[in-house]
Amino acid sequence: MTPSGSFTQLYSFPSHTFLNYFVVPLLQASDGNLYGAIASAGANGTGIIYKLTLGGQYTPLYTFPKDNNSGPTWLIEGSDGNLYGATYGNLTAGGHSELFRLTKSGQYTLLHTLTDAACQCDLVQGSDGIIYGTAQGGGATGAGEIFALNVGLSKPAPHAQYFYPQSGPVSTQVRIWGSNLLSASVQFNGVPATTVSNSGSNYVWATVPVGATTGPITVTTPGGNITTHLSFTVE
Amino acid sequence: MIISLRACSLGLCMIAANIPPVWGQATFWVVTSMNRYGQPAGLIEGSPGVFYSQAGSSTEAALSVTAQGSKVILATFPSGDNIQSLLVSGPNGRFYSIVELSDNPANVFSVGPAAGSKQVYAPQSFVPSLTQNLPDGTLLGVDSRSRQIFGIWSNPTWMVTSHQSVSFPPPTALRAPRSMRAMVITTGLLRRAPTPKAPATSSG
Numbered sequence: 001m002t003p004s005g006s007f008t009q010l011y012s013f014p015s016h017t018f019l020n021y022f023v024v025p026l027l028q029a030s031d032g033n034l035y036g037a038i039a040s041a042g043a044n045g046t047g048i049i050y051k052l053t054l055g056g057q058y059t060p061l062y063t064f065p066k067d068n069n070s071g072p073t074w075l076i077e078g079s080d081g082n083l084y085g086a087t088y089g090n091l092t093a094g095g096h097s098e099l100f101r102l103t104k105s106g107q108y109t110l111l112h113t114l115t116d117a118a119c120q121c122d123l124v125q126g127s128d129g130i131i132y133g134t135a136q137g138g139g140a141t142g143a144g145e146i147f148a149l150n151v152g153l154s155k156p157a158p159h160a161q162y163f164y165p166q167s168g169p170v171s172t173q174v175r176i177w178g179s180n181l182l183s184a185s186v187q188f189n190g191v192p193a194t195t196v197s198n199s200g201s202n203y204v205w206a207t208v209p210v211g212a213t214t215g216p217i218t219v220t221t222p223g224g225n226i227t228t229h230l231s232f233t234v235e
Numbered sequence: 236m237i238i239s240l241r242a243c244s245l246g247l248c249m250i251a252a253n254i255p256p257v258w259g260q261a262t263f264w265v266v267t268s269m270n271r272y273g274q275p276a277g278l279i280e281g282s283p284g285v286f287y288s289q290a291g292s293s294t295e296a297a298l299s300v301t302a303q304g305s306k307v308i309l310a311t312f313p314s315g316d317n318i319q320s321l322l323v324s325g326p327n328g329r330f331y332s333i334v335e336l337s338d339n340p341a342n343v344f345s346v347g348p349a350a351g352s353k354q355v356y357a358p359q360s361f362v363p364s365l366t367q368n369l370p371d372g373t374l375l376g377v378d379s380r381s382r383q384i385f386g387i388w389s390n391p392t393w394m395v396t397s398h399q400s401v402s403f404p405p406p407t408a409l410r411a412p413r414s415m416r417a418m419v420i421t422t423g424l425l426r427r428a429p430t431p432k433a434p435a436t437s438s439g
Contacts, residue, residue, distance in 0.1 A: 111261040124280065132286060136276075143269040143273025145267065147263065161370065164371065200330075203372075
């Protein structure tokens with residue numbers, strides 16, 4: 001859907017695909033494709049993970065086996081480019097929730113079985129590279145837990161997709177929007193910004209320094225750096 | 236090889252976090268167990284090593300948790316009030332969501348990093364779910380009930396500033412515990428930041 005509200009159907013799933021189960025948010029990965037999971041679909045009815053191009057080409061990547069540990073409920077992309085997710089598991093039938101890795105070619109690796117906790121798990125890769133998640137049940141009191149999973153991922157690289165305003169004099173405060181921007185430093189055409197502050201991992205505010213000239217903005221974090229193709233114009 | 240530290244102490248957790256596992260290994264540990272406010276949902280990192288989430292079933296709360304497991308309850312809501320969407324970070328360092336008070340209407344609320352920082356904004360005429368922040372600093376939301384309103388919320392009033400009516404295919408019945416889960420898929424294209432291959436930038 002465009003910002004103006006124009007709606008385009010990319011792919012139509014069979015009727016009742018999402019019936020009576022969790023809906024997993026779509027993920028747009030670094031390759032530009034969309035990845036999604038359906039908890040109750042697939043040949044075994046225990047879930048699938050699929051790829052969908054922006055042109056609407058649908059490709060099933062992985063079909064979960066017919067067991068009690070399946071049912072994907074979350075999907076993220078790690079800094080290594082692989083997909084990481086969680087399954088719900090059929091606890092009432094003796095199953096367990098699982099944390100897994102899936103390559104974009106469909107190779108599945110079980111990373112951890114949650115023996116006393118229950119997903120639906122919301123996962124996020126922290127700025128330290130570790131995957132953190134929430135579990136709805138389990139923990140010391142059975143009321144759920146927040147957990148961590150270290151699989152040796154590097155710190156996520158920053159992405160800066162937009163900045164505003166795109167021109168201004170020295171001392172202009174510029175808002176940069178993207179992802180993985182925590183602990184950022186900013187340079188305006190190579191000149192360090194005088195003040196930089198984060199508002200979460202999506203926003204950085206940077207002040208145009210004395211001596212800055214028209215040119216790209218570079219954002220550097222512990223995970224790497226990124227330089228905009230567009231230039232900030234110093235007036 | 237999988238290493239699990241189910242009941243790790245703070246020291247063990249820190250050790251686990253600081254030792255990079257050999258390729259193929261995964262080290263799991265519990266950062267914190269929930270108690271009064273259970274069933275945590277959503278996790279966003281607001282500053283390095285500090286995560287924000289929400290939890291609760293009968294009574295709900297917004298909270299922060301450090302990577303070392305220290306919890307701070309930032310805001311609580313009385314029984315019967317339901318937080319309708321996961322927290323979304325704003326451009327001002329605060330975190331936003333929707334709370335449906337005992338009955339309609341719903342209100343946007345925000346919390347800051349400190350306990351007691353809750354702000355509840357003016358009632359809305361419908362019950363949206365926030366899905367993500369946008370480059371211009373506004374927040375994007377959808378109405379999970381009418382299925383047709385696409386709201387954009389803006390500082391400083393956090394009221395609807397514009398919305399689009401679109402004809403989503405009607406969703407099937409869902410068993411998700413929070414209403415936002417039912418609708419995120421309809422905005423999935425916008426949920427995640429654009430690919431790093433976007434033409435505006437290059438990585439170094």
